[in-house]
Amino acid sequence: MTAPVTTTPETAGPETAVPETAVPETTGPATAGPATAGPETAVLTATPGPLRIEDYQDLAQRRLDDQVWDFVEGGAGTERTVDANRCAFARVTLRPRVLVDVSACDTGTELLGAPLATPVGVAPTAYHRLLHPDGEVATALGAGAAGALYVVSVFASRTLEEIAAEAAGPLWLQLYWLRRREVLAGLVERATAAGYRALVLTVDAPQLGRRHRDARNGFAVPAGISAVNLDPALMASAHRSDAGRSALAVHTAEAVDPSVTWADLAWLRARSELPVVLKGILTAEDAVLAVQHGADAIVVSNHGGRQLDGAPASLDALAEVVDAVGAAGCPVLFDGGVRSGADAFAALALGARAVLLGRPVLWGLAADGAAGVAGVLGLATEELAHTMALAGRPALPAVDRSAVVLAPGPAQGPPQGPVHGTAQRTAVGTGL
Numbered sequence: 154m155t156a157p158v159t160t161t162p163e164t165a166g167p168e169t170a171v172p173e174t175a176v177p178e179t180t181g182p183a184t185a186g187p188a189t190a191g192p193e194t195a196v197l198t199a200t201p202g203p204l205r206i207e208d209y210q211d212l213a214q215r216r217l218d219d220q221v222w223d224f225v226e227g228g229a230g231t232e233r234t235v236d237a238n239r240c241a242f243a244r245v246t247l248r249p250r251v252l253v254d255v256s257a258c259d260t261g262t263e264l265l266g267a268p269l270a271t272p273v274g275v276a277p278t279a280y281h282r283l284l285h286p287d288g289e290v291a292t293a294l295g296a297g298a299a300g301a302l303y304v305v306s307v308f309a310s311r312t313l314e315e316i317a318a319e320a321a322g323p324l325w326l327q328l329y330w331l332r333r334r335e336v337l338a339g340l341v342e343r344a345t346a347a348g349y350r351a352l353v354l355t356v357d358a359p360q361l362g363r364r365h366r367d368a369r370n371g372f373a374v375p376a377g378i379s380a381v382n383l384d385p386a387l388m389a390s391a392h393r394s395d396a397g398r399s400a401l402a403v404h405t406a407e408a409v410d411p412s413v414t415w416a417d418l419a420w421l422r423a424r425s426e427l428p429v430v431l432k433g434i435l436t437a438e439d440a441v442l443a444v445q446h447g448a449d450a451i452v453v454s455n456h457g458g459r460q461l462d463g464a465p466a467s468l469d470a471l472a473e474v475v476d477a478v479g480a481a482g483c484p485v486l487f488d489g490g491v492r493s494g495a496d497a498f499a500a501l502a503l504g505a506r507a508v509l510l511g512r513p514v515l516w517g518l519a520a521d522g523a524a525g526v527a528g529v530l531g532l533a534t535e536e537l538a539h540t541m542a543l544a545g546r547p548a549l550p551a552v553d554r555s556a557v558v559l560a561p562g563p564a565q566g567p568p569q570g571p572v573h574g575t576a577q578r579t580a581v582g583t584g585l
């Protein structure tokens with residue numbers, strides 16, 4: 154693979170002159186060049202910075218090696234659950250109220266005791282040094298600048314301590330249930346000592362989803378980038394590229410214990426005082442079990458369509474889970490397909506306390522490091538505040554079910570044929 158590139162974005166069209174020093178504005182408005190040029194003066198039209206989250210996707214695709222791009226964008230099987238996550242947002246209608254004072258819209262919230270400037274946070278994603286040389290440290294800086302929660306992946310490519318040293322906002326640590334319990338116990342201890350505020354156990358990946366793009370690419374983690382918080386001996390298979398199979402799938406099968414059950418959660422609880430969050434719940438039945446087993450919060454997630462192909466869109470599962478555990482006071486977080494502040498608004502209205510962004514944060518990171526991460530989170534938050542204003546809901550408690558209608562989805566369609574490398578996905582959704 155090629156090294157991550159850190160040059161300026163190539164946003165210039167053929168007849169557009171871009172100053173050499175142009176960098177993406179984090180959330181800033183378009184900056185026009187001089188509009189008063191006489192006949193002898195060249196007209197300079199600066200290209201606007203990213204105006205929508207997908208602008209960061211375009212920037213990222215130009216910078217990334219095809220294999221890394223496929224790893225980020227891809228999903229399991231036919232990728233119908235990846236598509237379903239986005240299509241669900243296209244079925245949302247917002248119900249605006251008028252003549253409400255929206256002169257100040259407050260996106261502030263609180264989660265497991267921590268105040269947050271925004272309910273839009275960072276989902277755990279592995280190996281950020283694939284996207285930017287500074288990896289998770291840049292992500293932490295960007296999240297901190299946006300006042301957002303950052304859930305760090307157990308497969309982070311910077312140490313838990315390096316990340317914590319740069320973080321201005323709250324950090325949670327995501328875990329897989331490793332076969333080697335002593336490694337898991339060591340991670341919990343380190344996270345506690347470094348000031349992480351919750352443990353997020355991902356429960357939807359007893360095996361890795363069958364990701365055809367990665368298998369076709371023989372995708373492996375390149376030398377020089379590693380899950381540095383794990384024992385290097387545990388990482389060897391993640392680096393071994395074999396035609397026709399994903400090294401990550403091999404590595405997950407080696408490292409992650411697929412025999413874990415609800416009964417094991419007591420072991421984790423006994424190891425730490427930190428709140429335990431379960432990520433990857435999609436049904437009322439499991440939500441109730443989660444609360445019964447002492448979960449402090451739940452993340453409704455289908456892993457961005459990367460695990461069970463055919464699982465419901467996260468948005469379609471949200472209300473069911475909220476209804477099952479709302480009375481128990483268990484906060485429900487959401488991820489999967491959020492690409493705008495209007496999408497975030499819809500998930501919050503359906504009962505999520507916060508929404509997490511997976512791929513969009515990686516796009517921002519690849520596009521412009523910490524500034525790109527802050528840009529993506531800032532843009533989503535700005536759009537959320539804007540949606541709140543136009544919907545007549547100036548604070549998050551007013552973003553309730555009366556604010557949206559989610560039309561029922563069609564049964565998921567038949568597979569659309571083989572997924573090819575660097576496949577383009579169709580952009581759908583509320584698309585603010």
Ligand SMILES: Cc1cc2nc3c(=O)[nH]c(=O)nc-3n(C[C@H](O)[C@H](O)[C@H](O)COP(=O)(O)O)c2cc1C
Nearest residue numbers: 225276277278279306355456457488489490511512
């Ligand atoms: C490249 C990539 C790596 C991921 N790594 C992890 C991980 O290490 N742990 C985890 O629990 N989820 C992981 N996820 C899933 C995300 O946490 C999240 O559920 C998903 O990306 C949300 O969907 P979105 O990408 O549409 O926002 C990963 C997702 C992507 C795209």
Ligand SMILES: CC(C)CC(=O)C(=O)O
Nearest residue numbers: 279308361401405456459
């Ligand atoms: C390294 C992978 C197991 C991380 C992950 O959860 C994912 O890619 O979805």
